[in-house]
Amino acid sequence: MILRGPDWSNPVWRADFLGTFYVLVLGDTVVPWLLGYGITRGVRALRARRSRAGGDPQGSPDD
Numbered sequence: 001m002i003l004r005g006p007d008w009s010n011p012v013w014r015a016d017f018l019g020t021f022y023v024l025v026l027g028d029t030v031v032p033w034l035l036g037y038g039i040t041r042g043v044r045a046l047r048a049r050r051s052r053a054g055g056d057p058q059g060s061p062d063d
Helices: 011-052
Strands: none
Touching: none
16 A cells, blocks of 8 residues: 655645644744743833832742
8 A cells, every 4th residue: 555645736735734733833832932931021021120119129929
């Protein structure tokens, strides 16, 4: 039995492949990483601003 390779000329197959790729790569790895990075940067910026304003000298979060 010989398995055929992917038919890149078929637009339906190409769209299915690219859609799966986008969900797996972008949806499962890139987007969560960007969200975590953005949240971390935002928290650091807020803590730096609070410490410059003379609020919390340690920069610890409010309990």
